[in-house]
Amino acid sequence: MNKNYAGIWLLALVMLGWVNAQAQTKPANLSERMAATVMTIWKDSLVMQAGKPVKWAYDEGVVLEGLTNIWKRNADGRYFKFIQKSMDHFVQKDGTIRKYRPDEYNIDHIKNGRTLLTLYKVTGQEKYYKAATMLREQLKTHPRTKEGGFWHKKIYPYQMWLDGLYMGQPFYAEYATTFNEPTAFDDIANQFIYMEKHARDSKTGLLYHGWDESKQQKWADKNTGLSPHFWGRAMGWYGMGLVDVLDNFPENHPKRAELLKILSRFAAAVESVQDKKSGVWYQILDKPTGKGNYLEASASNMFVYALAKGARLGYLPAKYEAVAKRGYEGIQKEFIKVDEQGLTNLHGTVSVAGLGGNPYRDGSYEYYLSEKVVVNDPKGVGAFLLAANEMELRQIPQIGKGKTILLDGYFNNEFMKNAAGQTIPFHYKWEEMDNNGFSLLGENARYMGAKTQELKAAPTAANLQKASVYIIVDPDTEKETAKPNYVQPEHVAAISQWVKNGGVLLLMANDQNNTELDKFNTLAKAFGIEFKKELKNTVTGNQYDMGKIMVPANHQIFKKGRQLYLKEISTLDVKAPAKSTLDHKGDVVMATAKVGKGTVFAVGDPWLYNEYTDGRKLPADYQNFEAGNDLIAWLLQQAATK
DSSP: OOHHHHHHHHHHHHHHHHHHHHHHTOOOOHHHHHHHHHHHHTTTSOOSSTTSOOOOOHHHHHHHHHHHHHHHHHOOHHHHHHHHHHHHTTBOTTSOBTTOOGGGOBGGGGTTHHHHHHHHHHHOOHHHHHHHHHHHHHHHHOOBOTTSOBOSBTTBTTEEEHHHHHHHHHHHHHHHHHTTOTTHHHHHHHHHHHHHHHHBOTTTOOBOSEEETTOOSTTSOTTTOBOSOOBHHHHHHHHHHHHHHHHHSOTTOTTHHHHHHHHHHHHHHHHHTSOTTTSSOBSBTTOTTSTTOOBOHHHHHHHHHHHHHHHHTTSSOTTHHHHHHHHHHHHHHHTEEEOTTSOEEEOOEEOOOOSBTTTTBOOOHHHHTTSOEESSOHHHHHHHHHHHHHHHGGGSOOTTTTOEEEEEOSSSOEEEEOTTSOEEEESSOTTOOSTTOOHHHHHHHHHTTOEEEEEOSOOOHHHHTTOSEEEEESOOOTTTOSSOOOOOHHHHHHHHHHHHTTOEEEEEOOOTTSSOOHHHHHHHGGGTEEEOSOOBSOOOTTOGGGGEEEOOTTOSSOSSOOEEEOOSBOOEEEOTTEEEEEEETTEEEEEEEEETTEEEEEESSOTTSGGGTSSSSSOTTOOHHHHHHHHHHHHHHHSOOO
16 A cells, blocks of 8 residues: 555544544533532542532432433433432331431421432332431421411511422422322412412512511511512422422312413513523523623523423423523523533532521522522522423424323233332332333323323224324233233224224234233234244343343334344234334234224234343343334334324
């Protein structure tokens, strides 16, 4: 090879190496870059401020909730491990919580209960249930105002602060939903109703930071009991509390409509004080030209999160998408900086602000501007993780808009006892976050804009009518359910006609030892598919390669999920109109069929449950999570809007 050609080849190799290096170091989403900062500067997941002993504190809980939301979106198991390690420093084997004293009656101490509930739901460990229940018990005896509003703290008697609505109510609502306490929702709604009634300014719509029922505090107006100013972060806490409570608030509850009205009034007030130049918000919201007032990061992040989430989920009109977008763009310009180590940092967060106490905080304008403004305050960082992740959901194509995915709960109808001794449905349920559930699959379907529901009755033409996609998974045997609901001819007829009319059907069986195949096959055969009574892809221990199935390049369905894990499966026999869509070692593993206007997809395993998608068990090179998103996207694309 002559020198000129050699030089060209060398240059090409160097450039190729540079391109590969660039591809490998391509920045992750901004939320993930900030999460990397969190796990670097707080790598022991405990110390929030250097030199100060760790304590049971809400600010860590805000960070962990931000990480939880990112984990639900990307299934990176590192986040869950960090979350669990953080809480395990406090939660003892018997469920008691180090550094927590219920007799202090501090509403701030309730906040971390949401992380405890997540840990309980995912791991099933009773200690997390006991710890969360201890916080629930505090609310039962927590002191209240005369009409029933929670005091902010025992040391702040007769006072309600906006902050407290975020600290207590989202946990209260999630606990009530998880452990069937329907009567709690009146109480939960009333906290927001009372707070708005007392703290909302009729001229601006903004809410004052605190209200003293006794009107005895020096910071309290002698006529109204209100503090003097509209502090940004306080309203941010209130807004986040509203949108998070609505996630667990019953759709048919009479007070849900009132909460939505409160959120609407909140959103209008927040929009009215958004800085037109920067897109973000001030420390004192209504005094942009006030001496010393400044643009503040934590409040801005909280407003973006509340408005964006509210708009995405339909709690707020779509116009607030634009408000959130302006705010998020402003946050990136005003507060996000990358240091010399390459870490993404959040500037511009006020470290603290409160009312009363010792030394006394008088709630004056000068007081709010006297507190330190710091870099990477956990309250601001946690709020940024929430806001950034929420905004990044906009990157997901909304192919599910106007479509409903219906999950069968009739043929698969198993029950278990939870830690509270209550009988609950389990095994491949949307709401189920443990190894057996489909919670991540459902979460990401909803990120695509789809609605997820469960059909607990037998399928009929009437109850399938509004479904775009219908999923039947792992029909019961007698060892799983005392009186299984088997597939009957009338079910085959109803489902077949629904498919012909344009429905999209997903059939997920199991190996013959763990599902009912004879009756199920009467349905599958209607589309040219039969689940074979055999056991393939057996796996010994953690020898995951035994369950590995590779997807060929340019696959019509699986674009990102290429290395799959399917353990102990039944394979398929197919005939027209069905055809194989994935083979492995001479067997048909997955098949599709076009029938009339509709589509059928079949696989001999419920392989997309959390155990093999949530990043906690499988090695990182397996891509069941990505494949699940690919499949849901493909199914939704085949379906017509109902």
